Amino acid sequence: MKNVIKYTIFLFALMFSYCAYSDALVDSVKLWGQCIALTNDAEYTEALDCFNKSIKLTPNKASPYIGKGILLNKTGKYKEAIESFDKSIELMPNKSMPYIGKGVSLNKLGKYQDAITQFNKALEISVSDPRIYIGKSASLYHLGKHKEALECCDQGLSYADKEASLYNTKGAALGDLERYQEAIENFDKSIELMPNKNNSYVGKGDVLNKLGKYKQAIIQYDKALKISASDSLYINKASALMRAERYKEALDTCNKGLEFKQHPYLYNTRGAALGALDRYEEAIDSYNQAIALDPNYFEPYQNKFCPLRNLKRYQEALETCDKAIALEPNRHNIYEIHTNRALALNKLERYKEAIEAAETALKGMPNYGLAINAKKYALQELSKD
Numbered sequence: 001m002k003n004v005i006k007y008t009i010f011l012f013a014l015m016f017s018y019c020a021y022s023d024a025l026v027d028s029v030k031l032w033g034q035c036i037a038l039t040n041d042a043e044y045t046e047a048l049d050c051f052n053k054s055i056k057l058t059p060n061k062a063s064p065y066i067g068k069g070i071l072l073n074k075t076g077k078y079k080e081a082i083e084s085f086d087k088s089i090e091l092m093p094n095k096s097m098p099y100i101g102k103g104v105s106l107n108k109l110g111k112y113q114d115a116i117t118q119f120n121k122a123l124e125i126s127v128s129d130p131r132i133y134i135g136k137s138a139s140l141y142h143l144g145k146h147k148e149a150l151e152c153c154d155q156g157l158s159y160a161d162k163e164a165s166l167y168n169t170k171g172a173a174l175g176d177l178e179r180y181q182e183a184i185e186n187f188d189k190s191i192e193l194m195p196n197k198n199n200s201y202v203g204k205g206d207v208l209n210k211l212g213k214y215k216q217a218i219i220q221y222d223k224a225l226k227i228s229a230s231d232s233l234y235i236n237k238a239s240a241l242m243r244a245e246r247y248k249e250a251l252d253t254c255n256k257g258l259e260f261k262q263h264p265y266l267y268n269t270r271g272a273a274l275g276a277l278d279r280y281e282e283a284i285d286s287y288n289q290a291i292a293l294d295p296n297y298f299e300p301y302q303n304k305f306c307p308l309r310n311l312k313r314y315q316e317a318l319e320t321c322d323k324a325i326a327l328e329p330n331r332h333n334i335y336e337i338h339t340n341r342a343l344a345l346n347k348l349e350r351y352k353e354a355i356e357a358a359e360t361a362l363k364g365m366p367n368y369g370l371a372i373n374a375k376k377y378a379l380q381e382l383s384k385d
Contacts, residue, residue: 031057033069033244044075064091069101078105096129097121103135112139130160137169146173164194168203175207183207198224202233209236211294214244231261247276264293268300269306280307299329305340318344335364335371342374351378 031054038047038067050077051068058064065088085102103118115291119136133156140149153170155334156163167218171186194200205220221237234257241250254270273288284307285299301324308317322343325334340362345354358375361368 027083032063032067035071039067039071039074041157044071047071048075060091062088062095062098065091065096066101068106069098073101073104073108076108078108081105092286094125096126096132099125100131100135103139103191104130107135107139107142110142112142113330115139125221128159130156130163130166132156133159134163134165134169137166137173139175141169141173146176149173150177162193164190164197164200167193168197168200171200173202175210180207180211183231190322192241196227197252198233199228205236205240209240209243212243214240218244218264229260231257231263231266234260235263235265235269238266238273240271242276245276245329247273251277262293264290264297264300267293269299269301271300271303275307275310280311283307284311291307296327298324298331301327302337302340305337305344307339314344314347318348335361335368337373338364339368339374342378346378346381351382352377355382 012128015150027101031050035047035054037051038044048071051064051071054064055068058191065084066263069084069088072078072084082102083106085098085105087096089102099122103115104123106112106115106118106244116136119132119139122132123136133152137149137152137156140146140152150173152165153173156166157170160166167186167190171190174180174183174186180361183205184204187200187207190197190224191204201220201224205217205224208214208217208220217235217240221233221240224233225237234253236237238250238253240254241247251273253269254266254273257266258270265289267286269356271283271290274280274283274286287304287307290297290300301320304320305317307322308314318341320346321337323336325341328334331337338357341358342354342361345351345357355375355378356371358371358378361371362375365371
């Protein structure tokens with residue numbers, strides 16, 4: 001409700017600020033009232049028609065283009081929104097709102113550096129508008145510029161210390177900087193100010209997950225799920241449940257998430273849960289589903305090795321190792337895959353190849369015990385001949 005009120009007040013202020021008094025203004029006022037009501041009622045198609053009528057009535061006024069741009073952002077039509085904001089900038093270059101709106105559109109399109117350019121233009125006009133800092137800090141965060149994002153949040157909070165979004169982004173930046181306690185404090189502040197948004201519960205859960213506080217993390221994810229579900233949220237909760245060794249619950253969470261969206265990460269975690277429950281055939285099927293959705297996803301190839309080995313399907317276990325290596329030969333933990341390959345080759349009595357695979361693993365991790373033992377076993381078997 002607060003956001004609806006803010007949006008309504010903003011649009012009325014915009015209208016009276018930028019429209020000259022005339023007969024057209026009277027009609028424009030009526031139209032704007034309709035546009036605002038339709039937007040607040042989520043009647044977006046009718047609202048868009050309304051803004052277009054307003055533009056025809058007062059084509060040289062920037063405010064209808066801004067209202068239309070805001071609506072297009074709300075409906076995910078970001079490229080069209082940019083066109084509308086560009087027109088409003090052409091008509092009204094000395095007002096900050098079109099730059100803010102365009103920055104939001106660019107953020108949604110993943111064009112974070114371009115978005116920062118727009119937010120900086122807005123700052124040249126209005127230094128105290130918290131919406132600019134909300135948008136810019138998000139851009140910086142997504143670019144991995146966590147310290148700059150943190151500074152941007154603090155600047156925004158110096159003007160508006162009750163902006164939940166700034167505390168949320170600050171918490172995310174602090175979490176990535178491994179300042180976990182401060183991150184939790186900021187997520188808590190964001191939750192206090194906006195308890196009906198799920199992103200701060202998710203952020204707090206992610207920090208607790210990193211700290212190994214899985215039970216507490218799961219509580220936060222459950223709070224977030226009560227507000228709104230997403231595939232990423234089910235993924236995070238399932239991950240925490242796996243780490244807490246609550247495999248049946250992890251499986252149930254993956255199944256619920258897959259009802260929401262068919263996601264390869266959920267199938268991969270589902271496979272891990274099934275494997276932990278000794279349901280190996282089902283685990284393999286789940287990993288195969290993950291691969292079918294994303295053939296370039298490394299983890300299911302890696303993870304499929306264990307259930308295949310447990311079922312003594314050593315040739316298939318070897319093949320999944322080969323596929324993983326072909327996919328990411330320089331991966332940081334690729335020595336583990338070469339070791340698994342050596343283990344499968346030993347079971348297939350291909351000892352010379354097993355030695356080669358173990359030696360390749362040891363080049364990446366010289367003291368890796370499993371690789372050392374795999375090589376030792378192969379040498380012992382060869383010495384029997």
